[in-house]
Amino acid sequence: MHANWNSILPDLVEAYINWQDSPPTPDCDEQLPHFTIDVFNIFTLQTTVTIILDEEASSPRALLRNGYLGTSPIQPTLAISLSTLELFRRIQLFKASFSVEAFAKLMCHYYKIAYRRHYRAIVADAYEVYITILRAVQKRVDRVLGRDVPDWRVMNACPPCGYEVSSTCDESCILEDEPPMTWSRMVCMDGNMSLKRIASIGARARGDLRVLGDSDYFLPSSFVDQFANEVRSHKQDDNVDAPPDDTGGDPTDGADPSQCTKNWKASASEDKKGMWGIFDETGIFASACQHGMILWLINMVRSGELAKYPLAIAAKIIDVLPQKCLNGYDIGCDFAKTLQNSSLGERWRVHGSRCCVNAFHGCSHNYWCQLNHHPNVIVGMGIEDLETLEHVFSASNQLASITRYSSPYHRRLAIEQYFQQWDAEKYANLSVMIYNNYVQALNIIETDTLALNEAMSSMHVTVDMLRQWQVEEHEYFRTLGREAPWDVHAMAYVENLQELRSLRAQLQKASTQLVNSIPAGYTFALPQSGSVNYNAETSRMRKAETERRYLVEWERALAIECTEMELHMGIPVTWESTDALYQETLRYMANRTYERALDKLQQLVVKRLFELHKMNLSQTAYRVRTHISKSLQKRCKAIRTAVNSYNKAAAELNPPRAPLDWLKVSHYNFLDEFELLKDTRNDVRKRPWVRPDAREMMRQLRRLDRANEEIDRCNVQARRLYTAIADEHDQFLRVIGDLKAAEDPLHGIAVEYCERRLNVNVRHIERLHQLASLKGFTGNLSRGRRKGAPPPTPSPSAHPPIAQNGPNVTAESPAGNAAGLTAYNIPSHNHIHSDDGDGGDSDGEDDDETQGDVGNLVDFMGNASR
Structure with missing residues (x-):
């Protein structure tokens, strides 16, 4: 069946494009060759239609030319309207768990007929062919837009991340290059076990052997398997059922085991128990940018998170993305060691990238790890938490019900279709995210600056002292528990x-x-035999x-x-x-065993008390506190072991020391309660930065640093988005004009694509205008030029949609705010308001200052479509 469909697929693609460009008239000339066929059309509820046959058209092509898709590639006897299939596709875009069976039952309900399983098979086969046609058409659209080059989506789908701006194209108003960013991109990656696919049961054979090989989302298995033997797998716990072919180790096996690793493996083992053997594909390993746009997906086959999956993502980061990327991973601290010990270690070091932990998961790591790898302490991080994939997986879990029993081809097709829609929604949310982050950063600066200044004044502390305390804290925990x-x-x-x-x-x-031994009065004499031997x-x-x-x-x-x-x-x-x-x-030397046991106990107890301080902060959410609490419960077992070791060493001293009571140690809440610290070589209680008020000031200073970094990053990202919209608009008009002049049938489909994108971009412009109107905005929203790109050509519209030479937009120039954005109009017929609760004005009225020339673009594209 697939071979028969593939043989006529090019003709079907051409017929679909022609149908979109110029739908046929409903009149039927009975003098021409024609045939009647049973149909499903949920919009008209017709049961039969008459199809005119062209001289060179086959019945499947003639059906498609009239808006119907046959259920068989050869002599179809039933057809489903394209509008019906498109309705099902769009329902699935916004409700991924909506199954083919549910839609088949819906059609039967409208037609008032009894549902049979045969209808489900009919809809499934026709829908698969329809999706294949749409994918082929989209490739043609990408080709005319110049988006068919390798890795184009990864490099360009998210303008705030990848659209690096240089300067304007007009020498009379040269803008400085965008300020250097500490991290060129922020990337996060993680695995998810929800999108499993069950293996064949018993001797049942699988009929569909196809693999979706032309996806630009999934990395090929051949590429991923290059890193299968990079690290040697550590011995697993006896109570964990290992997967049959779990070779190559997990992402932490290339590093020395740490408490962070042990906590992660203990959590991961719960997912492994009883799962292996029943599933063939056990989930996906995904990576995304900080704005939620998917970069790459990897299919996990009969395994958990093996080291080869994040190593393959790291290899793509090195090959495709610019230098100095920040990669967030829930075990980024130990995976960084694995990465350095792999074949990618030197290339990763030269690339200038680094790994860190996500904000939420990082709270369960030990305090020394948090001082080095948590987003709150990384310079240039801003207020980003890199927990993007938690949102991605939370939403994509609804796919699980339709991928569990799918074939490999249909599973990947459903996942790709879902994430294409996800990326479209994330693109539409870019300006909202930038705006909200800007507002959040301004609020942090406004509130925390006042509180920090008051606290420093009352304690007679300066900012330099706080920064010095941060250095001392880092040095203390670096050497804590170690022999000097x-x-x-x-x-x-x-x-x-x-x-x-x-x-x-x-x-x-x-x-x-x-x-x-020399005899007294010794004199040399020749050897003689006698009493001396x-x-x-x-x-x-x-x-x-x-x-x-x-x-x-x-x-x-x-x-x-x-x-x-x-x-x-x-x-x-x-x-x-x-x-x-x-x-x-x-x-x-005499007391070394005792000292080492005491140092170990000090290390564990002090870290626990500092983590308890973080858990008790008023800004810490309930779920984060719960996460920290579970981690501390595991760490208490280590403290108990350390107490036992200390008591053993203390008993061997002369004179022996009094033993510690575990129940008393486990309930310490403050450092002053731990009197044993006075016997250590590095008594932390004497440090000025251990006081709760001092630690709160240090936290506020870090928070202010990250907020100021976020302001700088949002300024850069807002201008990148603004420039990308302008460049894309010029490209759309040029491409649409060329297609219309050439009378290319692809013109109609391209116009529809551009219209949808335009409406989203109009929304972005409105939000960017609101951003520029914020009190405290310090960015520049005049149009720039992408690095390496030639100057943009004049737009074919009467007026350019974006002011190419607009003045710099600053908070000190309210008029400039409007002037920098007057080129894009907010069309009244779009009814774009700001009453959606995302930080805009609640009155829902369009700002007159945003009126410009997008109306001309709408008119132009409307005329082009006609």
């Missing part, structure tokens, strides 16, 4: 000194014994001399080693046994 290098080297030095002195004593004893005496002397020479060489080597250590450690005079540093090191 001086302690380690001092122990080695003292051990060498002790061994050297012991050797010297042995050498002195050996030399003395050798000398004393010459051979035995010779052997004994040789052994004594060999031992002495060995001790001499050993003593010389140790003396040289001690001298070198003294030079490196800056010790001017060799320590004597009475020196204070020598005695202190001896005491530390």
